[in-house]
Amino acid sequence: MKNVSIRLHEGFIKEAERLSRFEMVDTSAILRESLERGLADVRIEIAIELFSKGKVSVSEAADIANLGVGEMMDELVKRGVKQEINIDDIRGSLERAMKTVK
């Protein structure tokens, strides 16, 4: 592990100290766990934001979020995030499928 110093709100540190007494562990252990869990959420938030703006594909979003593509799709639909696909975007695809798909 690597040491870093960060500035945190006093209330956040006090809460971590309180929880550390319940759990009978170091405050640093509580802070570390909180940051790790928070990072997982931040990853997903960034992936969703980029996907919803059309900047990344679903596989790229999954990679950013550190999820499988199926999980990423589930997460997107759970949050109501849709690609803005209109009829013009997919015009001609059904006719093509009629010729291509057996």
Place this chain on the structure above:
Amino acid sequence: MTIIADASSLILLAKVSVLEEFSRRNTIVIPKSVYEEVINGKEKGRLDSLLVENLTQNNLLKIKTPERRVKNRIENLFNIKKGELDVIALAYKTKDTVLSDDKKCFNTAKVLSIGFITSLDVVVVLCKKGHITKEKLHECLERLEEYGWYSKNIIKMYRGCLK
């Protein structure tokens, strides 16, 4: 004809239980990256992962790797990455049809004059060609609507195709 599929379409077709039927009747190619993207969920017991693994083992989904040179050129031009990049790179060389439900992927296909289809097209065509029943098609569209990947308007348009 060969169809080159990405992860989003494999997952949606697995969700509505037509991926096996579709892959038995058609030549489906997937890049290794797409295979890995879907298989990623295997440890969590995802049915789409298990099905894609099984279909690949039975050679119903064939894995191919695109040329690095083609990939690099497309990535630089369109800033597309991961499985979708490999799908486009394979199709660019072969001029085969891309199967994708990812807007960035099929928009890139369009710009490169590569034909693309979506999983909605696949379920409708399977029904039109008599491989699945109308009831099954309605069930598929209902499940896709319920899942929420596509808007209600798009699903409604596909429902209208059979009238």
